[in-house]
Amino acid sequence: MPRVIKEPSENSVDISVVIPIFNEVDNIPLLTGRVLSVMRGMGRPFELILVDDGSSDGSRDVYGPIAAREPELKIIRFRRNFGQTAAMAAGFDIACGEIIVSLDGDLQNPPEEIPRLVDRLEGDDLDLVSGWRRERRDRAVSRKLPSFFANRIISRITGVKLHDYGCSLKAYRAEILKDVQIYGELHRFLPVLVSMEGGRIAEMEVKHAPRTMGRSKYGISRTYRVLMDLLTVTFLKQYGDRPQHAFGFFGVAMFGGGVLIDGYLAALKLFTGADIGARPLLLLGTLMIIAGIQLLSIGLLSEVMARTYYESQGKPRYRIREIVGE
Numbered sequence: 001m002p003r004v005i006k007e008p009s010e011n012s013v014d015i016s017v018v019i020p021i022f023n024e025v026d027n028i029p030l031l032t033g034r035v036l037s038v039m040r041g042m043g044r045p046f047e048l049i050l051v052d053d054g055s056s057d058g059s060r061d062v063y064g065p066i067a068a069r070e071p072e073l074k075i076i077r078f079r080r081n082f083g084q085t086a087a088m089a090a091g092f093d094i095a096c097g098e099i100i101v102s103l104d105g106d107l108q109n110p111p112e113e114i115p116r117l118v119d120r121l122e123g124d125d126l127d128l129v130s131g132w133r134r135e136r137r138d139r140a141v142s143r144k145l146p147s148f149f150a151n152r153i154i155s156r157i158t159g160v161k162l163h164d165y166g167c168s169l170k171a172y173r174a175e176i177l178k179d180v181q182i183y184g185e186l187h188r189f190l191p192v193l194v195s196m197e198g199g200r201i202a203e204m205e206v207k208h209a210p211r212t213m214g215r216s217k218y219g220i221s222r223t224y225r226v227l228m229d230l231l232t233v234t235f236l237k238q239y240g241d242r243p244q245h246a247f248g249f250f251g252v253a254m255f256g257g258g259v260l261i262d263g264y265l266a267a268l269k270l271f272t273g274a275d276i277g278a279r280p281l282l283l284l285g286t287l288m289i290i291a292g293i294q295l296l297s298i299g300l301l302s303e304v305m306a307r308t309y310y311e312s313q314g315k316p317r318y319r320i321r322e323i324v325g326e
Contacts, residue, residue: 014098015039015046015118016174018091020084021105022053026213028062028105035111036070042115049074050105051091054081085187092177100172106211108137109169113206117171120204127176127199130162130191131169131206150226157234158192162203165191169206173199179319185225189233196237198319241306247299255292261285 017035021028032048039046052059052075060077067073076090088102099118103109113131121129136144147166155161165188172194179197182190191201239246262285265276276282
């Protein structure tokens with residue numbers, strides 16, 4: 001079968017729908033049919049972008065003929081499986097719409113919810129509307145319980161209060177996504193990354209359907225990766241453009257503590273003649289001084305890297321929402 005990828009059209013597109021898929025051959029016909037029906041019912045120019053993340057179940061043989069007859073459908077096909085974050089990033093990059101809507105390809109996110117998200121986004125002048133699966137139709141132990149605790153922890157640590165970070169059904173302003181770079185598995189932290197760019201965020205309840213076809217790709221094993229990504233996002237949010245404030249604080253504390261300890265031992269040696277060579281406290285103080293110097297050095301190098309990042313790309317450290325007057 002010939003390669004089927006449509007280039008972005010020159011025609012104006014209001015809404016782009018981005019759906020990553022991986023081995024969802026049974027869901028593709030119904031998924032595309034429902035999304036196309038909903039979007040056509042909105043009466044606005046749109047495009048539907050399916051990102052095939054290296055499927056090996058014959059998905060290409062299903063979406064190929066559909067793409068050939070549906071002008072709004074675009075297909076991005078990866079050479080191998082790169083993960084959901086990469087698939088979403090590719091869809092965002094090629095999207096032409098002023099509004100971008102994302103959802104999963106398993107039909108647990110009903111496409112019929114898209115108009116409600118778009119209306120909320122435009123009506124309240126927001127940059128991101130995130131879905132909240134209040135009545136979630138998943139297994140309690142392996143899906144709902146870990147997500148409950150993860151959402152509480154993420155909200156508390158990042159300061160972006162949401163009930164459901166894991167819901168892929170979201171509507172974005174395309175302009176805010178231009179300033180957001182996602183990699184690794186940071187797609188679940190997009191609300192935090194949008195918040196870092198000064199975006200206005202809201203959450204609304206959406207319906208959630210049980211999976212009826214295909215097999216879930218998620219499980220409790222994601223917990224470790226979520227925690228590691230949370231550490232990354234938290235650091236970027238608080239110290240992304242001033243890393244020395246983080247490393248420097250601990251560096252000065254370690255160095256200062258080491259100097260005090262070794263200074264005390266030196267005074268003890270000078271004034272009392274006590275033997276300090278075999279004391280563990282001497283080793284502790286020396287190690288603290290070395291660790292402090294290393295942390296301060298890492299902070300300085302991080303500052304240089306941060307400046308290089310912003311200056312080499314001509315990327316300002318501020319975001320302008322609007323300019324009034326001349």
